[in-house]
Amino acid sequence: MVCIPHLQTDRLLLRPPGEPDLKAYCEFYGDAEASHFSGGPIDAVAAWNRLARDCGHWHLRGYGKWTIVLKESETVVGSAGFAWPTGWPRPELTWWIGSSWRRQGFAKEASTAAIAYGYNELKWDLVETHMKDENTAARSLVSSLGGQKIAREDFPDGVSRDVFRLPPPPSS
Numbered sequence: 001m002v003c004i005p006h007l008q009t010d011r012l013l014l015r016p017p018g019e020p021d022l023k024a025y026c027e028f029y030g031d032a033e034a035s036h037f038s039g040g041p042i043d044a045v046a047a048w049n050r051l052a053r054d055c056g057h058w059h060l061r062g063y064g065k066w067t068i069v070l071k072e073s074e075t076v077v078g079s080a081g082f083a084w085p086t087g088w089p090r091p092e093l094t095w096w097i098g099s100s101w102r103r104q105g106f107a108k109e110a111s112t113a114a115i116a117y118g119y120n121e122l123k124w125d126l127v128e129t130h131m132k133d134e135n136t137a138a139r140s141l142v143s144s145l146g147g148q149k150i151a152r153e154d155f156p157d158g159v160s161r162d163v164f165r166l167p168p169p170p171s172s
Contacts, residue, residue: 004058005121007066007113012106014066014080014113017054021067024076025051027098034099037135057083063122065094068110077101080110082118087156093118093129093166095141107141112169115145119168127168130161142166 004016025047028034032041042050057064065081080095093114097107118127129147131138147164154160 002058002062004064004066005117007117008071009109009113011071012077012109012113013069013071014110015069016058017051017065017067017079019051021076021079022048022051024067024078024098028078028096031099035096037132037138038096054079054083061091063091063118066110066114068095068097068106077106078110080107081114085156088130089153089155090126090128093127102137108144111141111145111166115166116169116171127166129164129166130155131164132159132161 006016007014022044026044029038029040029042029047029050030044035041054065061082061084063082065079065083067076068078068080069076076098078095078097078101081093082091083094084091093111095107095111095114115127118124128150129138129142130153131142142164146167148167149162150165151163152160153163
């Protein structure tokens with residue numbers, strides 16, 4: 001059995017995903033605008049399948065996505081971490097933040113912790129993310145993290161995406 005680590009930042013706890021997170025998954029993936037770049041909107045059954053996939057990823061690959069929780073209130077605000085779907089060229093950093101929690105720096109804070117984990121604990125030489133051209137919010141976050149475009153690739157879903165290298169955080 002895989003021991004999924006907990007990560008902490010100033011405001012956040014990144015903990016393993018679990019069944020109690022289903023409500024947050026349903027809210028996010030049920031919101032067409034919020035989940036547009038994450039394959040939504042989808043119904044509650046499909047949201048359950050996403051949650052199960054995120055849980056199982058840790059056991060199949062040894063890394064995955066964490067649930068992002070506010071320390072002060074234990075409220076789930078999103079998810080961040082690593083995914084490597086079947087057929088994709090490499091693992092990538094990915095995240096989502098519920099619509100009522102956006103623009104508060106949670107994605108950057110959680111991503112910074114995940115990136116550090118990728119370099120320091122997983123010992124990866126490269127932490128990257130892949131994104132669609134029209135995902136301006138993600139591009140802004142990647143820019144704020146110091147991301148640099150390193151490639152443009154065609155992905156198994158038929159979409160061409162830019163690939164960005166994410167540097168280790170300064171304290172790593």
